[in-house]
Amino acid sequence: MNNVNEPVYEPSGPAPIRRLQESLINRIAAGEIIHRPASALKELLENSLDAGATAIRVTVKDGGLKLLQIQDNGCGIRQSDLPILAERFTTSKLSTFSDLSKLTTYGFRGEALASISHVAHLSVVTKTKTSACAHKAHYSDGKLVPAQPGQSEEPKPCAGNDGTTITIENLFFNTPTRLSALRNTSDEYARILDVLTKYAIHNAKVSFSCKKAGSSSPDLSTPSASTTRQAIKMLYGHSIEKDLLQATVNESANNSKVWSSEVYFTSANYQAKKMIFLLFINSRLVESSRIKRAIENVYSGILPKGAAPFVYLSIKIDPRSVDVNVHPTKKEVHFLDEEEITTQICDSLQAKIAEGSHSRVFEYQTLLTGEIEAPSQRNDKKRKGVPTESETAIDEDQDDTQASGSGIKKVQPRHKVRTSLKDRTLDSMFPVANPSQIDGETSSLKSKEKTEVRSKDIKESECFLTSVTRLRSRIAKGKHKLLTEILEKHTFVGIADINRCLSLIQYSTKLYLVNHAALAEELFYQLGLRQFGDFSRLKLEPPPSLHELIKIAVDAEETSEETTLSKSEIVDRIVGILQSRRPMLSEYFSLNISEDGLVQSLPLLLRDYTPNLDKLPLFLMRLGPQVNWMSETECFESFLRELAYFYIPGPTIIEPIPNISGDDIEEDEAGSKAERWQIQHILFPTMRRYLAAPKSLLDRDVVQVANLPDLYKVFERC
Known part of the structure; x- marks a missing residue:
């Protein structure tokens, strides 16, 4: 009996040959050219470069599957050419076959936009230098289509700069098999950045930028006129x-x-x-x-x-x-x-x-654990019966040999995890210049013990809002197991650069350089979501004026050319937004603002940790434009992101520092010590317990800088 899924052929003769429909032919051809969002981007980048663009901006959403927009300042497209722009084999670069032998442009066949229009919703906004205004056109299956049902498909005049903006939406919406194979949006976004990086290097005189939709800062940005x-x-x-x-x-x-x-x-x-x-x-x-x-x-x-x-x-x-x-x-x-x-x-x-x-260089560190032991000190140790460092190393090797002879599996030195009873940090490795420092270190250790004793569990609040439940489940799904394990079981080594927010941690035999500000931002976001609706309050005494705080931040910002509002109007608008939402801010986030505009309290995310209140004006100002107040889920997420940004360690950058006196330097040093203590004894221990680390931190914020087995290999080659 034949399987119902197997094709059945008539025994009388061969199947007839049919001419494929034009739409099916074009969709098959599109699949050969547009494999994924990065290949669509490559085609459009080449069109922009052929148009003489000196600045290209790319915006991406969901790895380019939901949105891929390319904006350039090239020569643009004439209005008369728009009707046939997305048809196959329409090009300005070829007229005869012999032109292929002298081709100097990127594109020549005229298939890129046609292929994209068959597998996505395509729209084009373009303006030439001589035209009075820009024109916008929508395409589907290579032909002009109306933007809305019932409208004309003719290109519509609109506002726009010189150049072309091409927007691709819902890529592969009509090819579900291709779409299901490209569900990993982070990989697709990485491919897009890879393509842009390569073209940015070859076209160094062109400015490139790429960012995710809704993001305030680009993930890739290059200036023009560079080498x-x-x-x-x-x-x-x-x-x-x-x-x-x-x-x-x-x-x-x-x-x-x-x-x-x-x-x-x-x-x-x-x-x-x-x-x-x-x-x-x-x-x-x-x-x-x-x-x-x-x-x-x-x-x-x-x-x-x-x-x-x-x-x-x-x-x-x-x-x-x-x-x-x-x-x-x-x-x-x-x-x-x-x-x-x-x-x-x-x-x-x-x-x-x-x-x-002949000038091959090996980088090494000459001083690792303090002053080098002098020969006289070594002799004194021998007279007193204290083993020297070399003798201790020999004893360790002998212990390993005895262990292997007694049937116990020997652990190679390269796989040993070196630990100390004192859990030494970077600060403890430098020679003590002042005896008072010893007392300071002892007191800090006692303070650490007290902090760990009185620290309480941060309980997850009960919240039945669908938006909050969805955000919490998103954190659980995005948790990277290995990175979370590294942070759970790490040993804090020390702060490498306080200004650049770089710290060193050890996990097993590996040493990692981490951006503690990025880790802290994700930690505080998750702590805010964990305590949603049940925050402790950080009271401000006396309560400052909301209007004055926002005015300080707005005055320090440069006014964008895109807005026609004055600075005072911007301040009034932000104050109005926050005042109108006082009940919600108080109920959900414990941000209390009085009717007369005084900031009475802030949400306290972590006990024993105080944020830098110098950043309070910037935090309140950003709540106006950066929080999406119209959507519940996005409102809660963007507010908590801004709150986390306010809480991360580091100085404010609102205004430049004036002339510094000696007293100011002493205060700055004291503030730096306090900040270092908070990072080591509060932030990192809290990360161990509560941070579900996302994979995105691996892109640039957590880097392995050393591995004990690899170091042994280096010295073996030497």
Whole structure:
């Protein structure tokens, strides 16, 4: 018996051949070009660069699946061209087949916007320099469609700047299989940032920015008129820039260059876990496994096993020698004399690396635990019977040997977790210059014990609001197990840089550098959500004026060109917003404001921790524009985010510091000590108990800087 799902063919003859519908043909073609949001972005970026844009801004929502918007200041699109803009094979860059042999632009087939219109809702706002106003058009399946049912599909005049803004909404809404395969929005957003990073390096004179919808600050931002080296440093970090080499390789014939290349690559001092390889051929971002393997072979004899370099390679070649039409997404190109060109480039790289091999640098720390023991002190120890450090190390090795001989499994030194009875921190490793410091450390330890004794559990309040329940479950779902475990079981090492909010913690045999301000912001947000509707109050005596506090913050801010309101009008509007919501702020958040405009109390998120009240004007000012008062869920979330931002450690940046006297310096030092104590003895212990760390903290706020087994490997090579 046949399976009902199997196709049944008539035995009388072959099935007839039918012509596919035009809409089905276009949707199949769209699937070849637009694989994911990042591929759509690549096509539109190239269009913006072809239009001569010097500034490109990208806005993303849900990894580009809900919203992907690209705004540029290029030459724009003429109104007369809008009706056929999204049709297939409509382009301004080709007229005859012979034009392919002299192509110098990114795009040429005219399939990008057409493909996008078949798998998403597409809208375009564009204005040329000569037109009086901008025009907005909507597209579906390659044709103009009305913005609303019953309206005309003709492009509508609207306000707009010179250039083009393309908005893609609900990508793959009509291809559910493709959409279900791209549900991980964080991965899609990472791919978008990767594409933008590569184009920002190659087009260093163009300003790029990318941010998530609703975010106040971009995740990627580059200035215009910078150099390639500056762009690499800004986007890939100082660790690459300091080991970056440059080479220019070319070949000339008959007083003209046949081809030329520019390469930025790292020396033998730089070692990454994965190779970063950026390849541009005639300014087109492409991939070539042959060129990549050849460059990997150059580094194979230089870097240790498992290490990889950074390489940016740009090749300029006669367009007549390049075939750009070998891949639907222009991902690959073929060009003449590829093997010979690759060989010359690799030889140049090898020679350049060899020149700097004699100056290979190893960074190390000369002083780790205080003053170096003098020979006289070592002799005194021997006379008194106290073992020296070298003798102690030998005793440890002997203990390991005896343990292995007695049948107990020996633990290699590289896997031992070194601990101390005193739990030493960075501060304890420096020599004591003043005996009073010893008393200070002793008293701080006693204070720590008292704090831990009197600290109470922070109970979760009972709240039956759907919005709060949804926000709490979102935290539980977004919890990263390993990062949370690291914070639960960490040992605090010390504050590395108080101004940059960097601290060191140890977990097992690994050392991590963390941004304690970012961790604290997430902690305070979760504590606020945990205590929603049941906050303790931080009373202000005497209560300050709400209007005066907001006026201080507004006066310190630069007025945006987008608003026509004066500063006094902005102050009045924010005060009005907060005054009208006094009952809700008091009931849910314990933020009490009197009828005559006095701030009587603030929510207290953590006992024994006092926020920097110098930031109170900024906090109150931001509540006006940054909180979404129209949606319950977004209102609660954005308010708690602002409250967490107010609570994080660090100084205010509202206004510059005036001339500082000696008394001011002493007060600042005292404030710094108090802040350090709060970070070590209150913040980090609270993180151990309550922080459900999200994966987003791994992007830039938690970095592993050392691992004991890896350090042993380094010294073995030395």
